[in-house]
Amino acid sequence: xxxxxxxxxKAPIPDNDKKGLVSTIAVNQKGKIKxxxxxxxxxxxxxxxxxxELISPSGKSVVxxxxxxxxxxxxxxxxxxxxxxxxxxxxxxxxxxxKVKDVSSRDNGILTSWRIRLSNDTSKVPSEINIPDNDxxxxxxxxEARYSGLVTDMKLNVDVEHSxxxxxxISLVAPSGxxxxxxxxxxxxxxxxxxxxxxxxxxxxxxxxxxxxxxxxLKDFSPRDKGTLKAWKLNMxxxxxxxxxxVEGIGPKIEQxxxxxxxxxFSRLSxxxxxxxxxxxxxxxxxxxxxDPTTWGEQARMAAAGEWKKLEKWQDELDGGxxx
Numbered sequence: 001x002x003x004x005x006x007x008x009x010k011a012p013i014p015d016n017d018k019k020g021l022v023s024t025i026a027v028n029q030k031g032k033i034k035x036x037x038x039x040x041x042x043x044x045x046x047x048x049x050x051x052x053e054l055i056s057p058s059g060k061s062v063v064x065x066x067x068x069x070x071x072x073x074x075x076x077x078x079x080x081x082x083x084x085x086x087x088x089x090x091x092x093x094x095x096x097x098x099k100v101k102d103v104s105s106r107d108n109g110i111l112t113s114w115r116i117r118l119s120n121d122t123s124k125v126p127s128e129i130n131i132p133d134n135d136x137x138x139x140x141x142x143x144e145a146r147y148s149g150l151v152t153d154m155k156l157n158v159d160v161e162h163s164x165x166x167x168x169x170i171s172l173v174a175p176s177g178x179x180x181x182x183x184x185x186x187x188x189x190x191x192x193x194x195x196x197x198x199x200x201x202x203x204x205x206x207x208x209x210x211x212x213x214x215x216x217x218l219k220d221f222s223p224r225d226k227g228t229l230k231a232w233k234l235n236m237x238x239x240x241x242x243x244x245x246x247v248e249g250i251g252p253k254i255e256q257x258x259x260x261x262x263x264x265x266f267s268r269l270s271x272x273x274x275x276x277x278x279x280x281x282x283x284x285x286x287x288x289x290x291x292d293p294t295t296w297g298e299q300a301r302m303a304a305a306g307e308w309k310k311l312e313k314w315q316d317e318l319d320g321g322x323x324x
Contacts, residue, residue, distance in 0.1 A: 007023050010112055017101065017102065025097075025146055028142075032089055039077070041113045047065070047070075047073065048071060051101040052064045129229045133223055137219075139217070149210045151206055151208045152237045152239050154199065155197070156197040158170060158182070158216070159229075170217070172205070172217075173214065173216075174212075175213055239268075243255075247299045247303065247321070263280070
């Protein structure tokens with residue numbers, strides 16, 4: 001089985017900090033690793049400052065980059081079997097961690113994203129999960145999304161082996177608890193259910209936060225006919241979401257208002273005019289008319305670019321997000 005998972009981090013790497021930045025990707029599929037590749041995308045003006053390490057669920061680690069390529073800008077590299085060989089044969093499931101340290105001062109960088117691609121040997125791993133027969137609790141299968149954003153599109157693939165699909169009730173549950181029923185005892189005596197559900201069925205999930213545990217709940221409401229969940233897969237397109245409260249002048253309530261208006265990332269806020277932001281605030285009620293978003297766009301631009309020290313220095317000169 002080939003597994004590909006990506007974490008779009010867009011997080012600043014602490015400058016001259018021994019602890020560094022740690023980003024995690026969770027792999028739920030069991031088995032021993034047969035092949036492994038890791039793609040790293042780091043924006044940094046001087047990659048000779050960087051130390052990058054991959055830590056597997058078993059605790060074994062491999063150094064990917066150790067202060068080489070001095071004078072070079074940015075680190076966009078795919079690491080393969082030649083470097084990752086020590087991790088072959090270890091378990092696939094669990095938390096994979098990428099640890100990035102900037103061991104020198106002055107030059108700031110951002111871990112933009114990283115991706116793990118592995119193939120695992122599942123010959124000794126059960127590939128089927130039994131659905132309890134005539135049981136109200138049913139079967140709950142969980143997949144965890146580690147990236148943060150708002151769902152813009154979604155597809156759900158479900159593969160169930162069952163002798164009478166009219167017995168089945170299947171629903172998808174978001175991390176927030178919102179539930180969408182995708183199959184409700186349809187199909188009568190038809191055998192097996194292998195379906196792809198799209199935006200037409202999952203429309204209520206648009207706008208949900210991606211981060212967290214997504215659950216597929218399967219119930220068999222009649223006795224005698226038994227079934228198994230062979231596989232299920234959730235594909236999501238999402239809009240990045242950032243902590244807009246890092247922009248001076250924006251608090252939790254205003255962040256909610258901006259998110260509802262489709263402004264959920266630093267890049268989106270930086271591309272939105274102060275006039276438009278003002279209109280969004282005014283439409284939320286009289287209490288928000290007093291806020292001045294004039295500097296928010298430039299603050300957001302600095303945040304999106306990872307210019308945190310420059311932003312902090314400017315914020316020290318601002319008064320509640322306004323030019324003093």
